[in-house]
Amino acid sequence: MLLRGYFEVLRLTIQFQEYKSKTDFIINHPWRLLLLAFFKIFRRFHNYLNRGAISKLVVSNKPTGLYNDDLFLGLKKENDSYRFLIEDVNCTSGDLQDTICTTQLRLNTKNSKVVFIHAFYHEEAAYIYDKLKDFTDYDIVITSPHCEIIEEAKKRFSTERVLGFITPNHGRDVMPFLMSLKFIELNNYSHFVKLHTKKSKHLRDKGRWFKLNVEFLIGNKGITDKIFSLMPDDGPKIFGESVLEISDHLENNIHWLSYLLGDDPMQAHSKFIPGTMFLGTGNFLKLVKAMNLHRHKIEKEAGQLDGCCVHALERYFGYLATKHSGCCESLENFVKDEETVK
Numbered sequence: 381m382l383l384r385g386y387f388e389v390l391r392l393t394i395q396f397q398e399y400k401s402k403t404d405f406i407i408n409h410p411w412r413l414l415l416l417a418f419f420k421i422f423r424r425f426h427n428y429l430n431r432g433a434i435s436k437l438v439v440s441n442k443p444t445g446l447y448n449d450d451l452f453l454g455l456k457k458e459n460d461s462y463r464f465l466i467e468d469v470n471c472t473s474g475d476l477q478d479t480i481c482t483t484q485l486r487l488n489t490k491n492s493k494v495v496f497i498h499a500f501y502h503e504e505a506a507y508i509y510d511k512l513k514d515f516t517d518y519d520i521v522i523t524s525p526h527c528e529i530i531e532e533a534k535k536r537f538s539t540e541r542v543l544g545f546i547t548p549n550h551g552r553d554v555m556p557f558l559m560s561l562k563f564i565e566l567n568n569y570s571h572f573v574k575l576h577t578k579k580s581k582h583l584r585d586k587g588r589w590f591k592l593n594v595e596f597l598i599g600n601k602g603i604t605d606k607i608f609s610l611m612p613d614d615g616p617k618i619f620g621e622s623v624l625e626i627s628d629h630l631e632n633n634i635h636w637l638s639y640l641l642g643d644d645p646m647q648a649h650s651k652f653i654p655g656t657m658f659l660g661t662g663n664f665l666k667l668v669k670a671m672n673l674h675r676h677k678i679e680k681e682a683g684q685l686d687g688c689c690v691h692a693l694e695r696y697f698g699y700l701a702t703k704h705s706g707c708c709e710s711l712e713n714f715v716k717d718e719e720t721v722k
Contacts, residue, residue, distance in 0.1 A: 383715035386603060387596065394592050440632050440687045443639040447675040454479030455563060461530055461544035464523075464559055470548040486565040487519050489541045493608065494519040495598070496560065496574045498553035499529045504577035504590060509536050511594060514601040518573075521564065523547045523556035549681050552576075553656060554690040558674035561665060569662040570613040573597050573604070578655060593657040596621040596711060607659070607715065616667045616706035618660035618697065620653030623710045626695050628652075629686060636692030641699065651708045652698035660701075667704055668697070 447453075452467040454476040465471040465479055495518050499505035505524070509532065512520070522533050523545045530544035543564070547556045553576035575597065578590040597620075598604055611617060626648050630637070637645040673696075678689040698708035 383603065383606065384712055386600075387712045387715070390595055390599065391592070394588065394595065398586075398588055439684070440635050441679055441684075441689070442635045443676070443689070444679075445677040447677065450481060450562065450672075450675070451476070453559065453562070453674070454481050455483070455545075456480070458527075458546065460534065460539060461527070461546055462563075463546040464548065464556070466548060466550060469550050480563075483563055484565040485543060485563050486568070487541050487543055489519055490568070491517055491519045491541060492568060492570045493517065494521060494569045494572045496557055496572060497522045497533075498547075498556045498576040499524040499526070499533075500549070500553075501577040501579050502526070502529060504579060504587070505529050505532070507591070508575055508577070508594060508598070509533060511598045512537070515598065515604075519543070519569075521545070521560055523553075523560055525549050551678055552681075552690045554693050555674060555678060557656075558668065558693075561669040562672075562674055566662060566665050566669060569665060571608040571611065571659065571661055572665055573659040575657050578657070589655065593621045593655060597657060597659055604659070607711070610715070611661060613661040613663055616661060616664035616701040616704050618653060618658045618664055618701050618706075618708050619711045619714050620655075620658035621711065622654065623651040623698070623708060623713075624654055626650045626652055626699060628654075628695075632686040633692045633695065636687075636689050637695060640692055640696045648699055650699040650702040652695040653708060654694070656694050656697070661706070664701055664706065667700060671700070 452473075454465045454471075455462045456465055456479050457463075462480075462485075465476055467473050467476060495512065495515065497505070497508060497520065499508070499522060512518070513536070519541045520533060520537055521543045522530055524530050525547055527546055530542075530546065533544065534542050543560075545556065545560050545563075547559070550556075551558075557574060575594060578593070579587070607619075611619075626637075626645065630645055634645060637648075641648055673693060676689055676693075684691075701708045
C-alpha cells in the first residue's frame with residue numbers, strides 16, 4: 381500500500397468508527413438521545429448568556445518579558461525521575477539554590493529516535509502507551525504533573541529508555557517540551573515524535589482529534605519507521621496530521637507572534653501544525669533548544685483558548701523550521717510521491 385493511501389484509509393476508518401458509535405447510540409438509547417437533545421439546547425442558551433466569560437478566554441495577550449538566563453529554572457531528583465522547579469510558579473528563588481541548573485541528561489541506550497510525551501490525562505496517556513508497545517528501539521521522554529503517569533510508563537517500558545520529568549501545570553504541552561530539551565543531550569537523536577494527551581472541551585469531538593493525531597504518528601511502527609527512513613536529518617523538519625497557514629487566527633496571536641518573529645506576522649509565509657503533535661528530525665530539536673524559547677515569561681494557566689505565548693509558539697515552530705532551510709508540512713503531502721510500502 382502507498383503511504384498516502386495508508387493515511388487516507390486511516391482517516392476514513394476513524395471517521396467511520398465515529399459515525400458507527402453515534403448510530404449505535406441512537407439505536408440502543410433513543411430516550412437518552414432525546415434527553416441529550418434537550419441538554420444541547422440548554423447548553424447553547426447557557427453559552428449565549430456566558431458569551432462574555434468565554435470571550436475572555438480568547439484574548440491576544442502581550443509579551444511580559446524574557447529571562448536573561450536559566451537561573452529561574454532547576455531540576456530536583458525524585459527517585460528515578462526529575463521535578464522541574466520554576467521560580468514564581470511552583471517555587472521561590474531560594475528553593476532553586478540546591479537544584480540541578482545545568483546538565484545534559486541522557487539515557488543509557490543507543491537509540492537514535494525518541495518520543496516526547498506530555499501527559500496530563502490518565503486515559504489518554506494509557507492510549508498512547510498502548511500504541512508504543514512495539515516501539516522498543518525508541519527512547520521515551522515523558523513530562524507530567526502526575527507522578528503515577530510517569531511511573532506507569534516505566535512499568536510498561538524498560539526504565540533504561542524512559543526519562544521522566546514531573547512538571548507544574550504550566551505552559552500546556554509546549555513549555556514542558558521546551559524545558560526538557562534544555563536538560564537533555566540530543567546529539568544521539570536523528571528523529572523524534574512529539575505527543576500529548578489532548579482534551580479540549582471546546583472541540584466537543586469526543587477525542588476524535590486526539591486519536592487521529594496519535595494514529596497518524598504512532599499507529600503503526602512500520603509506517604513511522606518508513607517515514608523516518610525517507611526523512612534525512614539534514615535540516616529542521618516537522619510533519620503532522622494537518623497544517624494551517626501561520627496567519628490562521630492571527631488576530632488572537634498578533635502580539636506574541638510579532639514579538640517572536642521580530643516582524644509583521646502578515647509578512648511571514650509559513651505553515652504550522654495545529655495542536656503541536658508532530659514528528660521530525662533531530663535538527664529541529666537542536667534548533668529549538670538553541671533558541672532558548674523556554675525563557676519566555678508566559679501567562680498562568682487559566683483555561684485560555686487562544687492568544688497566549690504557547691499558542692504563538694505553536695505557530696512559531698513551523699516558521700523556525702521553514703526559515704532555517706527546513707519545512708513544516710502535512711504527512712500526506714510529504715509522502716504523496718513515495719513508493720509502495722513493502
